[in-house]
Amino acid sequence: MSFRPPRMTNTPTRAQTPTRSRSSLGSAGSSTPVPSSLSKTRTAASSTVRRPMTPRVSLASPGSGLRSRSSMSNINTPIRASSLLGSIGSQTYQGTIKVSVRPRPLSETASSTGSWNINKQGNIIANVEAGEFQYDKVFLPDADNSEIYRDVVEPVLEKCLQGYNGTVFAYGMTGSGKTHSMQGSETENGLIQLCATELFRKLNAEFNAFKVGCSYLEIYNEKLIDLLNFDGPATDDLRIRDDPTFGIRVVGLSEHWVASEKELIEVFERGDSARKTSCTNFNDRSSRSHAVLLMRVEMKQDSSTRHSTVCLCDLAGSEKASSQSERRKEGAFINKSLLALSTVIQKLSQGSFNHIPYRDSKLTRLLQPSLSGESIVSILCTIHLSSSTLSETINTLRFAARAKNILMNVRRNEQQDTDKDRYEQLVRENERQKQEIEDLKREQVGKRLWSGSDDDSVAQLTAENRILNERLEHLKRLHDTENVQSAMECQENLQQLLQFEVSDPRFSEIVASLERQYKMQICQIEEMKSYISHLENQLRRQMSVMKPAISVAGNSSDKDEEIADLKRQLKSKDSIISALRQSTKVRETISGSSERREKLFLRPIENTIAVQKEHLKGQH
Numbered sequence: 001m002s003f004r005p006p007r008m009t010n011t012p013t014r015a016q017t018p019t020r021s022r023s024s025l026g027s028a029g030s031s032t033p034v035p036s037s038l039s040k041t042r043t044a045a046s047s048t049v050r051r052p053m054t055p056r057v058s059l060a061s062p063g064s065g066l067r068s069r070s071s072m073s074n075i076n077t078p079i080r081a082s083s084l085l086g087s088i089g090s091q092t093y094q095g096t097i098k099v100s101v102r103p104r105p106l107s108e109t110a111s112s113t114g115s116w117n118i119n120k121q122g123n124i125i126a127n128v129e130a131g132e133f134q135y136d137k138v139f140l141p142d143a144d145n146s147e148i149y150r151d152v153v154e155p156v157l158e159k160c161l162q163g164y165n166g167t168v169f170a171y172g173m174t175g176s177g178k179t180h181s182m183q184g185s186e187t188e189n190g191l192i193q194l195c196a197t198e199l200f201r202k203l204n205a206e207f208n209a210f211k212v213g214c215s216y217l218e219i220y221n222e223k224l225i226d227l228l229n230f231d232g233p234a235t236d237d238l239r240i241r242d243d244p245t246f247g248i249r250v251v252g253l254s255e256h257w258v259a260s261e262k263e264l265i266e267v268f269e270r271g272d273s274a275r276k277t278s279c280t281n282f283n284d285r286s287s288r289s290h291a292v293l294l295m296r297v298e299m300k301q302d303s304s305t306r307h308s309t310v311c312l313c314d315l316a317g318s319e320k321a322s323s324q325s326e327r328r329k330e331g332a333f334i335n336k337s338l339l340a341l342s343t344v345i346q347k348l349s350q351g352s353f354n355h356i357p358y359r360d361s362k363l364t365r366l367l368q369p370s371l372s373g374e375s376i377v378s379i380l381c382t383i384h385l386s387s388s389t390l391s392e393t394i395n396t397l398r399f400a401a402r403a404k405n406i407l408m409n410v411r412r413n414e415q416q417d418t419d420k421d422r423y424e425q426l427v428r429e430n431e432r433q434k435q436e437i438e439d440l441k442r443e444q445v446g447k448r449l450w451s452g453s454d455d456d457s458v459a460q461l462t463a464e465n466r467i468l469n470e471r472l473e474h475l476k477r478l479h480d481t482e483n484v485q486s487a488m489e490c491q492e493n494l495q496q497l498l499q500f501e502v503s504d505p506r507f508s509e510i511v512a513s514l515e516r517q518y519k520m521q522i523c524q525i526e527e528m529k530s531y532i533s534h535l536e537n538q539l540r541r542q543m544s545v546m547k548p549a550i551s552v553a554g555n556s557s558d559k560d561e562e563i564a565d566l567k568r569q570l571k572s573k574d575s576i577i578s579a580l581r582q583s584t585k586v587r588e589t590i591s592g593s594s595e596r597r598e599k600l601f602l603r604p605i606e607n608t609i610a611v612q613k614e615h616l617k618g619q620h
């Protein structure tokens with residue numbers, strides 16, 4: 001599935017309006033200390049605040065959808081549709097990344113709040129040691145998910161319904177409340193559920209027709225795993241590819257069409273049950289992976305079609321080294337990818353003209369379209385207020401401050417539905433799907449080269465099987481001919497034998513020829529036996545390797561029949577040999593009366609002839 005919907009040729013419809021109006025920044029003197037009671041009542045502020053640590057920058061990278069802000073005279077710039085960058089039309093949304101901070105309530109075991117203060121307007125958080133940080137919104141610790149939703153997600157969802165892509169991600173140290181915010185708890189819905197409800201309510205109310213496709217994946221130990229791949233073969237590391245239309249694509253990522261909020265949540269919860277979690281020092285059920293839920297929405301209204309992708313990410317939390325080796329390994333991957341994200345955010349916030357290292361981690365690569373200006377972005381940073389986590393909290397706040405500096409310049413995906421447009425859209429979709437099929441095929445071939453896929457070994461085994469069948473056929477025919485020939489020769493010899501006296505030298509010659517035939521038959525039989533056991537072994541091996549679904553049953557039963565047939569023929573040869581064996585005894589009993597000769601020699605010969613006749617009758 002593609003990470004972002006196709007860009008459309010836009011026809012201006014109407015000017016964009018600001019997402020939210022915002023109150024002006026309050027004075028530092030009116031901040032709310034966060035007391036141990038964490039009450040919502042705002043009291044007089046604590047005084048000592050240093051200036052924000054937000055870097056001041058003045059650069060804009062031309063051509064990029066993302067820019068750093070050229071002026072920080074008011075760092076509280078709201079997400080808005082302004083003509084800040086002048087040259088861009090009304091179909092382009094401009095503003096900064098929206099950054100909100102959510103402190104979690106103090107746990108019973110936490111020592112103290114570490115004297116954090118939140119101002120009355122709810123946009124500055126300050127600490128004596130760390131200074132003052134200003135964001136779009138700083139919630140109080142007792143804010144519930146509905147309040148967070150209204151500020152963090154709803155404005156983004158509104159824009160998504162207008163045809164812009166939107167990304168919301170929760171960032172913060174382990175146990176600070178990211179998953180609690182995104183997924184809620186037993187007593188309250190999370191942002192994902194609230195977003196799903198609102199999405200379907202609005203789609204039903206405002207559009208003639210719509211489609212919602214849902215994908216859910218996690219990045220665990222730098223591997224991309226499809227969490228909704230319920231039936232297909234497990235793929236433990238999906239590939240990310242560049243895509244000229246969609247920015248990037250996750251090759252082979254499954255997408256489920258959902259018709260209602262209920263269906264969406266069911267699919268999500270089913271996928272989420274597979275997400276990796278474990279117990280850490282700060283969280284009994286810590287997410288060990290970054291999880292990304294993608295909702296691809298197509299909306300039709302009158303003669304226009306809009307596309308957007310709503311992307312909700314619950315990132316894994318940064319943490320100090322764990323004592324358990326498995327946790328340590330996971331932690332190293334998590335910290336590495338969060339560092340990569342932090343570096344990318346820092347470079348973007350500085351308006352760097354240099355290379356942005358999106359490829360340093362799967363997380364930044366996956367978020368590349370969002371971070372590089374293809375999506376409206378809202379970040380929820382969750383923090384602990386306890387004094388024991390001060391340094392981690394400051395790190396999170398610095399990350400948030402840097403993110404706040406990044407300007408967005410996002411295109412709208414709306415298209416007037418003329419036949420030509422529809423045709424072009426279908427062609428593009430067709431091209432995309434062809435490309436995806438090609439990628440998957442190449443990937444299959446690659447895998448075969450390295451490891452030999454099931455299909456490959458099946459093809460190989462089928463070929464071997466065919467060769468074995470042909471050999472068996474050939475041997476059978478050879479054997480039949482030889483069998484008939486030798487039986488005939490044998491019979492002739494035996495008949496001739498009857499015509500000569502034992503003392504006649506020709507008698508000895510015939511017996512010698514019978515002996516040679518006997519030895520030859522023994523050799524042939526030994527060869528056949530060993531070849532048959534070789535074939536049996538090969539068949540057994542093939543049967544154990546081949547999948548049950550593959551219809552070798554027909555082939556193997558054919559082979560079984562052939563082997564049984566060969567065994568039958570061997571048996572008949574055995575009887576010939578036993579007859580021949582008796583004939584050799586004749587030499588030892590050359591002397592004796594005609595009665596004895598008849599008893600010892602002629603009767604067995606007659607028996608042999610009778611057996612041969614039976615055998616030949618059977619063959620015809």
Ligand SMILES: Nc1ncnc2c1ncn2[C@@H]1O[C@H](COP(=O)(O)OP(=O)(O)OP(=O)(O)O)[C@@H](O)[C@H]1O
Nearest residue numbers: 104105174175176177178179180283286287316317
């Ligand atoms: N705002 C909150 N109100 C009530 N409980 C909360 C809040 N935030 C977090 N918690 C509780 O704290 C615990 C840890 O929260 P959560 O799992 O959301 O942290 P996290 O940031 O996702 O951690 P990790 O990165 O380890 O997954 C949970 O039991 C959660 O219910």
